[in-house]
Amino acid sequence: MNKPLLPRLLALAGGLLPVLSHASELNGADLSVLWGVPFAGILLSIAVMPLVAPIFWHHHFGKVAAAWALAFLLPFAFVFGPGAAGAGVVHALLAEYIPFIILLTALFTVAGGIYIKGNLHGSPALNTGILAMGALLASLMGTTGASMLLIRPLIRANDNRKHMAHVVVFFIFIVSNAGGSLTPLGDPPLFLGFLKGVEFSWTLVHILPETAFLVGVLLALFYALDWWYYHKREEVRPMDPTPDDRGFGFDGSINFLLLVGVVGLVLMSGLWKSDVGFHIAGTEVGLPGLLRDLGLLAITVASLQLTPSGVHADNQFSWGPMQEVAKLFAGIFLTIIPVIAMLKAGVDGPFGAVVRAVTNPDGTPNPAMYFWATGILSSFLDNAPTYLVFFNTAGGDAQLLMTTLAPTLVAISAGAVFMGANSYIGNAPNLMVKAIAEDRGVKMPSFFGYMAWSFGILVPLFALMTWLFFA
Numbered sequence: 001m002n003k004p005l006l007p008r009l010l011a012l013a014g015g016l017l018p019v020l021s022h023a024s025e026l027n028g029a030d031l032s033v034l035w036g037v038p039f040a041g042i043l044l045s046i047a048v049m050p051l052v053a054p055i056f057w058h059h060h061f062g063k064v065a066a067a068w069a070l071a072f073l074l075p076f077a078f079v080f081g082p083g084a085a086g087a088g089v090v091h092a093l094l095a096e097y098i099p100f101i102i103l104l105t106a107l108f109t110v111a112g113g114i115y116i117k118g119n120l121h122g123s124p125a126l127n128t129g130i131l132a133m134g135a136l137l138a139s140l141m142g143t144t145g146a147s148m149l150l151i152r153p154l155i156r157a158n159d160n161r162k163h164m165a166h167v168v169v170f171f172i173f174i175v176s177n178a179g180g181s182l183t184p185l186g187d188p189p190l191f192l193g194f195l196k197g198v199e200f201s202w203t204l205v206h207i208l209p210e211t212a213f214l215v216g217v218l219l220a221l222f223y224a225l226d227w228w229y230y231h232k233r234e235e236v237r238p239m240d241p242t243p244d245d246r247g248f249g250f251d252g253s254i255n256f257l258l259l260v261g262v263v264g265l266v267l268m269s270g271l272w273k274s275d276v277g278f279h280i281a282g283t284e285v286g287l288p289g290l291l292r293d294l295g296l297l298a299i300t301v302a303s304l305q306l307t308p309s310g311v312h313a314d315n316q317f318s319w320g321p322m323q324e325v326a327k328l329f330a331g332i333f334l335t336i337i338p339v340i341a342m343l344k345a346g347v348d349g350p351f352g353a354v355v356r357a358v359t360n361p362d363g364t365p366n367p368a369m370y371f372w373a374t375g376i377l378s379s380f381l382d383n384a385p386t387y388l389v390f391f392n393t394a395g396g397d398a399q400l401l402m403t404t405l406a407p408t409l410v411a412i413s414a415g416a417v418f419m420g421a422n423s424y425i426g427n428a429p430n431l432m433v434k435a436i437a438e439d440r441g442v443k444m445p446s447f448f449g450y451m452a453w454s455f456g457i458l459v460p461l462f463a464l465m466t467w468l469f470f471a
Contacts, residue, residue, distance in 0.1 A: 026084065026088060026337070026338070026341040028338070028340075028342035028343065028345030028349045029345040031342050032350065033342070035339075035342075036342070037071075038072035038335040039332070039339050041071065042064075042065060042069075042328075042332060042335055043380060045064050045068065047446070051446050051447075061328065062328075065328050065331030065332075066331065069331045073085055073334065088337045092334055094283045095283050096385075097330060099289060100329070100428070101326055101329070102296050103266070104144055104326075104428060105326075106296040107262060108148050108432070109300045110145075110148075110258045110259050110300070111148030111149040111255070112315055113252040113254075113303045113304075113306075113312065114149060114252045114253070114255045114259075114311070115315050116250060120156065121160075122154075122157040122158030122161055124223050124226040124227040127154070127167055128219055131170060131175060132174075132219055133150070134150045134171070134175030135175060135178065135215050135219075136179065137175075138175055138179030138186055139181065139183045139185065140185065141259060141262075142180060142185055142187070142263075143175065143177060143180035144176075144429045144432070145259060145262065145263075146176075146179065147171070148429075148432070150171075150175060151168070151171060151433050151436055152315050152436065155440045155442060159440075159441075160236055161230075162229075162232075162234065162235050162236075163235065164442045164443075165442060165443060165444055165445060167226065168433060168434070168442055169444075169445065169453050170222040171433060172430050172433055173458065174215055174219065176421070176433055177427055177429075178215050178421065179215060180417060181210075181413065181414065181417040182204045182211060183201075184203065185263060185266065186203075187383070187416070187417045187427070188383070188384040189378075189383050189386070190203055190413060190417065192384055192387055194270050198402060202402055206409075206410050207413055207414055209469065210418075210469050211414075213468070217461060251308065251310070252307045252311040255303055255306075255307060258299050258302060261299050262296060265295045265299075266292065268288065268291075269288040269291075272288045273288075274288055316440060321439055322432070324431070328425075329428070332425065336385075339381060340385050340389070343377070343386070355393055358390070358393065365394050365408040367408050367470040368411070370390055370394065370411040370415065371411035371414060371415040371462075371466060372462075374386060374387065374390045374411070374416050374419075375418065375462065378415060378420050378426060379422035379423050380425060383416045383417070383420045383426065386416060387413070387416040390412045390415075390416075391412060394409070394412065410469075419462065422454045422455070423447070423450065423454065424447055424450055434450075
């Protein structure tokens with residue numbers, strides 16, 4: 001009689017774990033740039049397929065992401081062995097993807113349980129005020145938390161406007177990216193720097209001028225553009241699609257306490273040092289991170305249970321945007337494995353020219369080049385590991401980087417956070433905000449259409465900032 005399936009699978013997994021745990025760390029210097037093709041493929045799919053095959057993409061984007069992931073994993077397992085492939089997958093899931101998705105899900109759920117009452121009207125002054133408030137909140141509750149809290153009321157306030165895409169685009173620029181540059185809570189790259197020894201208040205003191213300049217100029221540009229649209233003929237519809245005569249206030253206020261809990265758990269996982277941990281297939285899972293993730297899951301469940309159903313209905317809350325982000329980023333986190341390894345190989349890897357470009361002939365770091373190299377890669381790669389690559393390239397000594405090499409650390413931090421706005425995939429909230437806006441009927445720019453906005457507005461500002469702050 002055959003043994004039951006579950007014990008057989010457990011026995012197989014138990015036999016594989018020692019093989020995976022002994023798989024050597026991937027050496028990017030030994031890799032060809034061809035291993036980056038699946039990653040390029042998934043990026044091109046996100047960019048092109050919604051334009052050329054929108055119906056197919058809408059129904060099958062998860063399958064496309066899975067296909068590109070397999071296009072990397074199967075050849076990789078054949079060439080380097082199942083142990084190396086399995087170790088890479090386990091590390092990507094346990095150390096990066098699962099904590100990333102758990103945090104996004106918690107913020108998405110908690111923020112989606114807060115409904116801002118009142119019939120807000122999307123005038124240029126109100127819209128600019130919401131963006132400015134979002135920029136401040138982004139460094140306190142993270143770019144994801146601030147984005148999820150404010151994007152729905154901002155869209156609702158402008159649902160009687162003919163032109164809305166520019167509002168969401170500037171929201172991504174300011175709230176989902178630039179605003180999160182002042183504390184380690186704001187954006188994952190800065191949180192990684194905090195874990196590496198960068199003081200909590202260091203970014204607030206040293207990146208405030210760059211942040212104030214970028215956010216201030218973007219707010220001014222937005223106000224001018226929105227004023228121009230607002231005063232165009234037939235811009236404002238005579239009837240408000242979602243009238244709300246209730247006074248200003250909040251429904252689902254319990255979620256504000258839960259939001260504080262999310263921030264507290266994230267901060268706890270960075271401040272609490274513990275020797276207790278678990279090694280799973282060569283990946284260490286520390287106790288603080290494990291408790292953080294379990295706490296975030298508990299907060300997610302609590303929000304769903306405690307939030308009145310009417311709040312979700314008023315917010316038009318749905319899991320569609322979260323599912324899209326989860327599926328696409330699963331493929332991105334897997335196909336990016338060899339790309340990050342090649343970057344970590346430094347001057348010995350296929351991208352050695354990039355690493356050499358950030359160093360002056362006398363061996364000193366070049367802040368301007370660090371700003372652009374970190375920023376350009378953060379525009380299309382995960383900005384957190386990109387930050388770590390250049391943090392280590394600059395020496396990796398937090399005390400030295402905070403003092404003698406402070407301009408270099410400012411350049412790395414600013415490039416990773418600010419230039420995450422250059423594409424939809426540069427920072428996680430970008431794609432989520434786009435998905436929520438489209439779910440609410442906003443006709444958002446395509447992948448390349450969005451980059452036309454970012455290259456037309458952000459890149460000239462970054463060039464000016466290079467001259468002002470990093471030259």
